[in-house]
Amino acid sequence: MTHALQSGVIPAPIMPFQENGAIDWTTLDRYVAQMAGSGISALALNMAAAEATAMSHAEQVETLQRSRKVLAGQVPLVSGLIAGHTAGAVDHARRLVDAGAEGLVVFPPLPTFMSKPLPVSVVAEYHAAVVEAVDVPIIAFQTANAGYPVGTIRALADLGGVVAIKDAAFDIDRTWEIVEEARETEGRVAVLTGNDTFVLEAMLMGCEGALIGLAGAFTAELVRMQQFAAAGKATEAYEIWNELGPIARLCWSNPLRDYRPRMKYVLMKQGVIPCDATRAPQTRISDADRRGIDALFARHGLDQARYLPQG
Numbered sequence: 001m002t003h004a005l006q007s008g009v010i011p012a013p014i015m016p017f018q019e020n021g022a023i024d025w026t027t028l029d030r031y032v033a034q035m036a037g038s039g040i041s042a043l044a045l046n047m048a049a050a051e052a053t054a055m056s057h058a059e060q061v062e063t064l065q066r067s068r069k070v071l072a073g074q075v076p077l078v079s080g081l082i083a084g085h086t087a088g089a090v091d092h093a094r095r096l097v098d099a100g101a102e103g104l105v106v107f108p109p110l111p112t113f114m115s116k117p118l119p120v121s122v123v124a125e126y127h128a129a130v131v132e133a134v135d136v137p138i139i140a141f142q143t144a145n146a147g148y149p150v151g152t153i154r155a156l157a158d159l160g161g162v163v164a165i166k167d168a169a170f171d172i173d174r175t176w177e178i179v180e181e182a183r184e185t186e187g188r189v190a191v192l193t194g195n196d197t198f199v200l201e202a203m204l205m206g207c208e209g210a211l212i213g214l215a216g217a218f219t220a221e222l223v224r225m226q227q228f229a230a231a232g233k234a235t236e237a238y239e240i241w242n243e244l245g246p247i248a249r250l251c252w253s254n255p256l257r258d259y260r261p262r263m264k265y266v267l268m269k270q271g272v273i274p275c276d277a278t279r280a281p282q283t284r285i286s287d288a289d290r291r292g293i294d295a296l297f298a299r300h301g302l303d304q305a306r307y308l309p310q311g
Helices: 025-036 057-071 086-098 120-133 152-157 172-183 196-205 219-230 234-251 256-269 287-300
Strands: 008-011 043-045 077-081 103-106 138-143 162-168 190-193 209-212
Touching: 008 043, 008 219, 025 043, 025 057, 043 057, 057 077, 057 086, 077 086, 086 103, 086 120, 103 120, 120 138, 120 152, 138 152, 152 162, 152 172, 162 172, 172 190, 172 196, 190 196, 196 209, 196 219, 196 234, 209 219, 219 234, 234 256, 234 287, 256 287
Parallel strands: 008 209, 043 077, 077 103, 103 138, 138 162, 162 190, 190 209
Antiparallel strands: none
């Protein structure tokens, strides 16, 4: 179980909604099944890509319960853990594990972790509370607006339950520092890139895998790319990334919040979901973004079957 969360590709898929804002459970079940057969290491639900902050705790729990039945043990099921304070994180962590989560991705509690300087001890204590509350592997999560200071990874490794850190700071220099610090833990904490705009580059720098929203659409091809990168076959990996990199950079361009509707439009073009609805106040895709994605699909042949989640 621990090994599965330390390498490979872990998709963070979007959540399909109906036009009225209700969750499209039938589409979600089918979507989860498609990703499960693509060679992924695990599946991470209730993440930012899924608009989890716009979902109730009850919806997050039901998402796990339904997906657990669909997966039927094919791959580990991981859940994002989003809370604003320690007691809330502990309570929700237990609820998610009871619903079937076999691992948790611990989001930084905002706005507390946004202020600088952020002491290493504060980050470690927050994660320690979750580690003590549940008996599942933990993935820490560094974001662009809540970067963790040098020394955090070493402190997290000492907790015992933290097996990886998702680096989504979108800062390639910081990625290098994180990889170097993680090496000092001798495998106790792995680095998973969450930087959708330079996924392959991060892997070639030493990230053992990826936990990314981009893999919610091009799952099987990203799995192949990661395998090539891990085997040192950079040329073969770049043959894939040269096709997927442009759409990743468009989907995760400014304003960054709009990667969700952009990815929903990508999945709708693939025929994976029937509707690109989001929950307000998240906006729908702009006409300019729609035209840009259409052009990249045509230029890079992204309508080919191999680019579907299941390949």
